[in-house]
Amino acid sequence: MAFPVLRRGGTAVAENSAENVRERAVEAALARLDLDTRARLLAGRDMWSLPGLPAIGLRPLVMSDGPIGVRGVRWTADDPSVALPSPTALAASWDPALARRAGRLLAQEARRKGVHVLLAPTVNLHRSPLGGRHFEAYSEDPFLTGEIGTGYVLGVQDGGVGTTVKHFVANDAETDRFTVDNRITPRALREVYLAPFEAIVENARPWGVMTAYNQVNGVTMTEHRHLVNEVLRGEWGFDGVNVSDWMAARSTRGCVEGGLDLAMPGPHTVYGEALAAAVRAGEVEESAVAAAVRNVLRLAARVGALESAPPAVTELPAPLDGVALAREIAVRGLVLVRNEKEALPLAAHGTVALSGAAARDARVLGGGSAQVFPDCVVSPLDGLAAALPEGALTFAVGADPGDELAAAGQGFTLRAICRDADGTVLGEGTLPNGQVQWIGDDLPVGVTHEELASVEVVGTFTPRETGEHAFGTRGLGAFVLTVAGRTVFEGVQAMGTESDPFEAYFGAPVERAAVGLVAGETVEVSLLHPLDEEFAPPLPAVMFSFVHLGPRRDPCELIAEAVEAARAADTAVVVVATTERVESEGFDREHLALPGHQDDLVRAVAAANPNTVVVVNAGSPVEMPWREEVAAILLAWFPGQEGGTALAEVLSGAAEPGGRLPTTWPVALAGVPVSEVIPSEGALRYTEGVFIGYRAWDRSGAAPAYAFGHGLGYTTWSYDSLEVTGDTARVRITNTGDRAGREVVQVYLAPLYDTAGRPARRLAGFASVEAEAGGSVEIVVRLPRRAFEVWDEERSAWTTIPGTYEVRAAHALDDTRLTATLEVRDPA
Secondary structure: OOOOOOOOOOOOOOOOHHHHHHHHHHHHHHHOOOHHHHHHHHHOOOOOEOOOEHHHOEOOOEEEEOOOOOOOOOOOOOOOOOOOOOHHHHHHOOOHHHHHHHHHHHHHHHHHOOOOEEEOOEOOOOOOOOOOOHHHOOOOOHHHHHHHHHHHHHHHHHOOOEEOEEEEOOOOOOOOOOOOEEEOOHHHHHHHHOHHHHHHHHHHOOOEEEEOOOEEOOEEHHHOHHHHHHHHHHHOOOOOEEEEOOOOOOOHHHHHHOOOOEOOOOOOOOOOHHHHHHHHOOOOOHHHHHHHHHHHHHHHHHHOOEOOOOOOOOOOOOOOOHHHHHHHHHHHHOEEEEEHHHOOOOOOOOOEEEEOHHHHOOOOOOEOOOOOOOOOOOOHHHHHHHHOOOOOEEEEOOOOOOOOOEEOOOOEEEEEEEEOOOOOEEEEEEEOOOEEEEEOOOOOOOOOOOOOOEEEEEEEEOOOOOEEEEEEEEOOEEEEEEEOOEEEEEEEEOOOOOOOOOHHHHOOOEEEEEEEEOOOOOEEEEEEEEOOHHHOOOOOEEEEEEEEEOOOOOHHHHHHHHHHHHHOOOEEEEEEEOOOOOOEOOOOOOOOOOOOOHHHHHHHHHHHOOOEEEEEEOOOOOOOOOOOOOOEEEEOOOOOOOHHHHHHHHHHOOOOOOOOOOOOEOOOHHHOOOOOOOOEOOEEEOOOOOOOOHHHHHHHOOOOOEOOOOOEOOOOEEEEEEEEEOOEEEEEEEEOOOOOEEEEEEEEEEEOOOOOOOOOOEEEEEEEEEEOOOOEEEEEEEOOHHHHEEEEOOOOEEEEOOEEEEEEEEEEOOEEEEEEEEEEOOOO
């Protein structure tokens, strides 16, 4: 077997007239900028943008967080955003073409909001299931991550909007993320953690990357000359912008020499005046500054912000329906991991008892900087109520995953009043919930950070339950809390022991008072927050929350109500979920158990109704100790704004659950082969080397709850033939069921005789196909050269390992259907 020469992305400028014109325009614009202007451009203008330079026809470049929606420069519900399902859900589709369509929709959203660059996608890996931000990344497997990430980047850039593939590299956990030194062998770096970035650079030629907060082997990533200049730019040929994660840049000289182009947010960073001064002092070469500015101008040219240059995209893709695509991705990402006695789809005329607080108050996205405000959210209760005949559905809370206060939402109508030091109102802003999160210039009209002295959240609350309602605060500084005309708290919240400066704002809320209220009776509420420099966030921002929790009812009483309803129904559907305090940016998980009494609810309902279906509303793995006691389990991830509609379509059989697991789901945390996320003496040692995810499970010999690639549909498939020729595997399959369906054909490569310390098998390719009942499909999967290579640490080079390989066509990692052997010769 022989391989073609690998193409490297972003090599010399293509023989393309438009690209040549862009490069000439970039050079001409660069030549007209003096040192101070160049340095200022690299520091950013504010929280989300770079300064415009009218003299060279450069408009301000605007960036926005992703990855499931485009917030824009203002964190407000006044300008809603389409909220797609979490990246774990997108990866569960195993469909790069769907990821590309998602990217095109987000580009469409970005252009609508005046955004040039999306701060996404996240292609770090699920090294440990305790990673708090894993819902924002794709998979435990570098190949699958690279394929989905490539589709996403291509889609966004199809729409003329830039991406910043992040976080380069090894930002695989949140604990001490600003300072942790991740110690990783060169081989593991190359074969696992750098691999998705390399694939995306090669196949999508992204216009940007974002370097991470953390260190790798003793060097902070914003100053990592080897990984940025020598590997990313040198070996891979990356020609885009390298932007720091927000506040990650710490050294002027170190960052310039380490290949960092943009130090964000601006304007007060290690660049700007400090950079110009360093050049004049002889500490930094002016050519390094010019190289960084060249990369920024090239980005501006590509997105159409440099007047003298033609944009990279002149004909936009056809417009997409955001609601429809959100629903489609949710359907395609739903993973049916268990379906005993064909409990699903639901019987056509049966009754359904729905329970779980998350069925009523859906959690559709993860916490942290990825949050957006959709115009409308369809909960599971909403979706099933619309899909089922009248009278066929009942609902009981059963159990609430939120055992602590959360940002005031259901029943609240709130706005924020901004005042200066004299109490004069500067402006007002609407709030979708009790969370105030104004970063940079994201302030109500007429308000500036210089004048702002206090923010008061005011409004009304109409409870839906009678009883003791808990109210509280989240954030730092002074607070005055008033409910129903009575001041119930006045005091100061000081900084605790948090290692992440944002955790005080995203972290645990504090209960301040309990107030007896009557269902349906509206009361006025207020939370006054005087601002104090002592408690200011680590960047220009106003961040605090007015939090609430409804009456705490006896858990046994709630479960009993759900059990009674389940016993009387044909099918019981229980929705269980994590919360923002379990999965969010800024901290890792302590365990994998579902919060609250949700496990008790599932067991009780399953004992009352053998036809119990559990829907898991979590962005990454949770323990399911009851999994053998229920009839069916659907993993919904964080399903986006249309999650309830998608769930109803799948439960009813109007659509097939299309997902396959992008990461292994364990039985319990104790059995996970790689779980450590807590640094020791400042360092987190990746002692497992290349063995993460299913590779580690294979080596440990332990059996997970559900293997990588697992997922059931509503039809069956026969695998008829596998033929391996050269670098391709040709697989023929047939839909042997009685309805149309979708299958993901997975091809794994296993060395029969290993002397190189390789995993027992690795994903080498895949393809998703559809066929009518009785229909056959032939799939061709290319076996990439890299699947037969290892990184030789002595030679610092990729080396092909000759020998006999078993090629396995599989429905999932643990469900091989066909095998063939392949001989690979020594390339020498």
